[in-house]
Amino acid sequence: MTRHIDRQIGNLKEKIRRVGTVVEEAISKSISAVINRDVQLAQRVLANDEAIDRMEVEVEEECLKILALYQPVAADLRFVVAVLKINNDLERMGDLAKNIAKRVAQLEGAGPVDLPPEIRTMAMQAEEMVRECLAAVIDGDPVLARRIREQDDVVDEARQKVRRRILAGIKEHPENVEVLLRINSITKHIERIADMATNVAEDVIYMVEGDIVRHRPEE
Amino acid sequence: MSTSPSPADPRQPPPSAGPATDRLAVVAAGGQVEPEVHERVRQTPAVLEIDRFNLWYGTKQALHSITMPIPHGKVTALIGPSGCGKSTLLRSVNRLNDLVPSVRITGEMRLNGDPIYDQRMDVIELRKRMGMVFQRPNPFPMSIYENVVYALRIDGESKRIVLDEVCERSLRGAALWDEVKDRLGESALGLSGGQQQRLCIARAIAAEPEVLLLDEPCSALDPIATGKVEDLIQELRGLYSVLIVTHNMQQASRSSDYTAFMYLGRLIEYGPTTDIFTKPVLRETEAYVTGRFG
Numbered sequence: 001m002t003r004h005i006d007r008q009i010g011n012l013k014e015k016i017r018r019v020g021t022v023v024e025e026a027i028s029k030s031i032s033a034v035i036n037r038d039v040q041l042a043q044r045v046l047a048n049d050e051a052i053d054r055m056e057v058e059v060e061e062e063c064l065k066i067l068a069l070y071q072p073v074a075a076d077l078r079f080v081v082a083v084l085k086i087n088n089d090l091e092r093m094g095d096l097a098k099n100i101a102k103r104v105a106q107l108e109g110a111g112p113v114d115l116p117p118e119i120r121t122m123a124m125q126a127e128e129m130v131r132e133c134l135a136a137v138i139d140g141d142p143v144l145a146r147r148i149r150e151q152d153d154v155v156d157e158a159r160q161k162v163r164r165r166i167l168a169g170i171k172e173h174p175e176n177v178e179v180l181l182r183i184n185s186i187t188k189h190i191e192r193i194a195d196m197a198t199n200v201a202e203d204v205i206y207m208v209e210g211d212i213v214r215h216r217p218e219e
Numbered sequence: 220m221s222t223s224p225s226p227a228d229p230r231q232p233p234p235s236a237g238p239a240t241d242r243l244a245v246v247a248a249g250g251q252v253e254p255e256v257h258e259r260v261r262q263t264p265a266v267l268e269i270d271r272f273n274l275w276y277g278t279k280q281a282l283h284s285i286t287m288p289i290p291h292g293k294v295t296a297l298i299g300p301s302g303c304g305k306s307t308l309l310r311s312v313n314r315l316n317d318l319v320p321s322v323r324i325t326g327e328m329r330l331n332g333d334p335i336y337d338q339r340m341d342v343i344e345l346r347k348r349m350g351m352v353f354q355r356p357n358p359f360p361m362s363i364y365e366n367v368v369y370a371l372r373i374d375g376e377s378k379r380i381v382l383d384e385v386c387e388r389s390l391r392g393a394a395l396w397d398e399v400k401d402r403l404g405e406s407a408l409g410l411s412g413g414q415q416q417r418l419c420i421a422r423a424i425a426a427e428p429e430v431l432l433l434d435e436p437c438s439a440l441d442p443i444a445t446g447k448v449e450d451l452i453q454e455l456r457g458l459y460s461v462l463i464v465t466h467n468m469q470q471a472s473r474s475s476d477y478t479a480f481m482y483l484g485r486l487i488e489y490g491p492t493t494d495i496f497t498k499p500v501l502r503e504t505e506a507y508v509t510g511r512f513g
Contacts, residue, residue: 003510071469073496074505210498 005070009079012062013138016083016090019055020134023090026052026097027130027193031123033104034186035115042104045097052094059087082207086137089196089203093130096189096196103182103189113179116165119187122158125151126190129197136204145208148201155194162187242503243512246483251283255500257490260477263290266460267312267430272326274304274311276319281307283484284326289430294452294461296475296492298468300513304484305464309432312462313349314342331429347374350423351432355439356415358407358422363390363399366407366418370426385425392458393421394451413444417451424459431455433463437470449474468508472496480504 026045033042063084066072072080129148136144166184170177202214242252265288274282282304289295297305307316314335316322328335330348347370358366365372367389368382376382386403390396395417399410407418416436423431433452437445452474455461465471471478472492479489480499488495488504499505507513 005510072509073468073472074499074509076509077497 005066005072005076008062008066008070009076012059012066012080012083015055015059015062016087017134017138019052019059019087019090020137022048022052022055023094023097024127024130024134026094028127030097030100030104031127031190033101034107035120035123037104037107039105039108042101045101049094049098052091056087056091056094060084063087078207078210082137082203085203086200089199093193093196096193100186100189103186106182107179113169113176113183115183116162116187118158118162118165119183119190122155122162122187123190125155125158126194126197129155129194129201133197133200133204136201137207140204140208142205142208145201145204149198149213152194152198155191159187159191242487242501243482246485246487252485252487254286254486255488255490255504256287256486257488257494257500259491259494260288260290260489263288263293263477265289266291266331267462268327268329269308269312270327270329272308272311272328273324274307274316275321275323277321281484282311285484285486287479287486287489289460289462290477291460292457293476294456294463294474295477295479296471297462297464297479297481298466298471299481299487299507301466302483303481305481306434307484308481309434309462309464312430312432313346313351315351317342347426348428349430349432350420350426350428352416352419352423352434352436354435356412356419358410358415358418360406360408362404363407363410363418364403367421367425369422389421389425390418392424392455393417394447394454395421411444413440413447416440416444416448420448420451420455424455429460431459431461433461435464435466438466445470468510480507482507 026048029041030045032038033045063080066080070076129151132144133148135141136148163184166180166187169180199214202212205211205213245252267289269285269287269289272282272285273280285304285308297308299305310316311324312328312330312335316324324336330345334340335345359369361369364382364386367386368376371382371385387396387400390399395414398414399418407415410418416439420431420433420436436452437448440448449470452461452463456476463471463475472495475492477490478492478495480487480495480503482503488499488501490500494500495504496508499508505511
């Protein structure tokens with residue numbers, strides 16, 4: 001039986017998918033701008049942030065409309081509530097991409113300081129988590145969502161390595177302290193993106209199984 | 220009893236996966252399925268126990284081995300599509316089905332431990348221990364006051380002070396006192412539909428029943444009167460044990476503590492109302508509460 005609410009939910013799914021695509025692109029561009037020291041690319045990321053903000057508001061309004069007009073229960077309710085939260089997390093990921101892009105311009109004037117090699121690994125891992133968490137949302141795939149939770153530890157470990165390397169760099173070349181702190185802040189943002197992807201994955205588990213796994217260790 | 224699939228086990232299909240027909244198809248083919256009764260229902264002390272209860276209208280079986288405890292001091296809602304047996308079950312509790320000649324039953328029901336279908340059970344005494352309110356308000360053609368104290372009068376109570384006290388307490392309990400206190404001597408038939416229904420609830424609670432049975436009490440009322448009766452049901456929580464049959468899913472979700480989903484005379488899932496409406500264990504229940512069938 002086709003229900004009225006099915007069409008609304010289909011629309012909402014399409015909208016959140018679009019937000020995800022745009023945010024994923026912003027993250028990927030900002031990271032590539034860091035690695036290639038590409039200021040122009042970074043500026044494009046900054047320019048696009050407003051569009052993400054607009055889309056976020058649109059999705060939120062859509063969720064509120066469905067809640068008010070259809071009073072969904074069970075799976076429908078969980079879907080709308082999960083989208084409400086995922087939407088919020090995606091917007092914050094967009095902000096983090098923006099912050100990363102801002103640092104690229106600041107790095108430009110600095111001397112030839114090499115990026116720690118782990119940043120690349122870390123960034124690739126975080127990007128993959130974002131891609132997968134979006135796929136988990138669209139497919140309602142709790143198995144994939146659980147795998148993403150596990151990957152977060154890998155990113156956290158890489159971040160610690162980068163941090164140690166940066167500390168050592170500061171000790172060795174105190175004159176580079178400013179640029180090294182900027183690099184440190186970039187890695188912090190990448191780590192936060194991976195955290196957000198984990199949040200999204202946890203919301204997917206709730207959406208499909210009705211279980212709130214946040215603040216609980218992985219099974 | 221079956222246990223819920225562990226959310227930790229990724230091999231288990233999620234509740235919303237796939238078509239919601241498996242158990243329902245089994246039931247539709249005349250088979251029996253193990254109901255999903257949540258642990259929390261079983262942990263709550265029961266005022267009423269329904270135990271492997273079967274009922275036939277002639278040769279047609281309307282209830283199939285229903286086993287469920289009705290928690291004490293809580294509101295329990297029976298939901299399910301038309302013809303699922305929820306009203307039949309409710310009417311079996313106070314033996315109203317005794318009046319239907321072709322009805323045959325097996326199994327047991329116990330009210331606070333007393334077997335309802337025991338030969339020694341006096342049906343009149345049994346019905347005194349339960350209040351019942353029907354779909355359409357049925358006030359007696361007498362004054363508001365006499366409606367409320369009717370049960371006490373036929374029990375031989377004639378002290379004015381006692382009757383007055385019960386009348387006020389019951390009407391207050393039914394959230395009707397303020398609206399009728401100045402016209403208690405007027406005919407109950409002059410009240411609005413919603414007021415009449417609350418009067419029927421007042422009349423039922425005047426006898427201090429052990430269980431209050433409500434058979435779609437709002438189906439003949441407009442939305443405002445329905446809202447008032449629902450508010451009242453909320454207020455009865457904790458004071459009375461209420462068993463309510465409703466067609467209106469939102470009514471079940473708003474006014475009950477526990478919800479039982481029935482289908483074709485079987486109990487399918489029974490749990491705390493919040494769980495049934497946010498994360499039912501069975502996808503069949505999910506399909507019903509989200510309006511995918513029924």
